[in-house]
Amino acid sequence: MQIKAMVIHEKNGPYQLEDVELDEPREGEVLIRNVASGICHTDEFGRSQGVPIALPLVLGHEGAGIVEKVGPGVTDLKPGDHVGVTYAFDGTCPACRNREPYYCVNFNQINFGGVIGTNRTTRLHQNGKPVSMFFGQSSFATYSVASAASVSKVDDDVDLALVAPLGCGVQTGAGAMINVAKVGSEDQVAVYGCGAVGMSAIMGAAVAGCKTIIAVGGNPRSLELARELGATHTINRKEVEDVPAEVQRITGTGADVALDTSGNGRMMTNAIRGLKYHGTFLPVAAAGTIEHFDVGNDIMMPMRTMKGTCEGESDPKTFVPQMVRWYKEGRFPVDRILSFYDFKDIQQALDDSANGKIIKAVLRISQQ
Numbered sequence: 001m002q003i004k005a006m007v008i009h010e011k012n013g014p015y016q017l018e019d020v021e022l023d024e025p026r027e028g029e030v031l032i033r034n035v036a037s038g039i040c041h042t043d044e045f046g047r048s049q050g051v052p053i054a055l056p057l058v059l060g061h062e063g064a065g066i067v068e069k070v071g072p073g074v075t076d077l078k079p080g081d082h083v084g085v086t087y088a089f090d091g092t093c094p095a096c097r098n099r100e101p102y103y104c105v106n107f108n109q110i111n112f113g114g115v116i117g118t119n120r121t122t123r124l125h126q127n128g129k130p131v132s133m134f135f136g137q138s139s140f141a142t143y144s145v146a147s148a149a150s151v152s153k154v155d156d157d158v159d160l161a162l163v164a165p166l167g168c169g170v171q172t173g174a175g176a177m178i179n180v181a182k183v184g185s186e187d188q189v190a191v192y193g194c195g196a197v198g199m200s201a202i203m204g205a206a207v208a209g210c211k212t213i214i215a216v217g218g219n220p221r222s223l224e225l226a227r228e229l230g231a232t233h234t235i236n237r238k239e240v241e242d243v244p245a246e247v248q249r250i251t252g253t254g255a256d257v258a259l260d261t262s263g264n265g266r267m268m269t270n271a272i273r274g275l276k277y278h279g280t281f282l283p284v285a286a287a288g289t290i291e292h293f294d295v296g297n298d299i300m301m302p303m304r305t306m307k308g309t310c311e312g313e314s315d316p317k318t319f320v321p322q323m324v325r326w327y328k329e330g331r332f333p334v335d336r337i338l339s340f341y342d343f344k345d346i347q348q349a350l351d352d353s354a355n356g357k358i359i360k361a362v363l364r365i366s367q368q
């Protein structure tokens, strides 16, 4: 079928709204009419060819919409279902068989390989030539074909524009706290960086009832919002000289869990040094270098853990619907961090994001 999609033709090239051919869903796949898509930093990573993906390319990996058609073998979704789409995985490797698809051995190959699934094919074409997909969905388009395994059904009384960002940025932060660190009411956590992922980690820690939630950032407006979302304390890194000492002062022992979303070397060192003995550091930014890092004093002797984590280690079928339920109960106010744009205004959304005017952009996609 003919669809409209934002096509990237060259490295760092502009998003161009063009006609693209979308194939029928194959075995285990679904066709989704997109209603919204979040914009995530990883889309920019794809546009700048941070990982080389064959061009032309359609980005977007936080899609939400309504199932239009299901391919053979799909039993848990039907036309009319409201759905969110998350990362892709092969479903067959030992990790996937163990119901840990976030550890899929083919994660990078599928999500950043321009393809859908492991048969290395794309469902997108233009003028008879293949167009690369992103995260097995390419949601900057009026329609997507995705693997049903990556698609979660959500309650249909919630705006799909709120569901879209749950599939990557929001689950990365909230899932790191809930699924990875498994925080609870006795825990004291510190979140470094107050963008979309950091705010989502704060909301996740608040849902879990953590007794101390410290937001560390440099923007007073963001720190104020962090408090409204559940932070019990805030630290302005531009005003506080010794951040680890301040975290130690607030917590008494040091934080149980520190999560960094900044990828900034100094922030990450502070995050580790603000931990208690046996605390856990979770870097979730795919960037940065820790320059002044003392393995003996910072990790080994205090017996701390550093664990990289992706996508909040979320089960695609359960975590997105769970966040939707928390939202409906008023416990997970994700709408507070979102700003909405018309599909064609994608560049404006990116500019506002880059300038720090907004926290997280979501595109509303109508049929063009």
Ligand SMILES: [Zn+2]
Residues within 6 Å of the ligand: 089, 090, 091, 092, 093, 094, 095, 096, 097, 101, 103, 104, 105, 106
């Ligand atoms: Zn796998």
Ligand SMILES: [Zn+2]
Residues within 6 Å of the ligand: 040, 041, 042, 043, 061, 168, 169
């Ligand atoms: Zn993402």
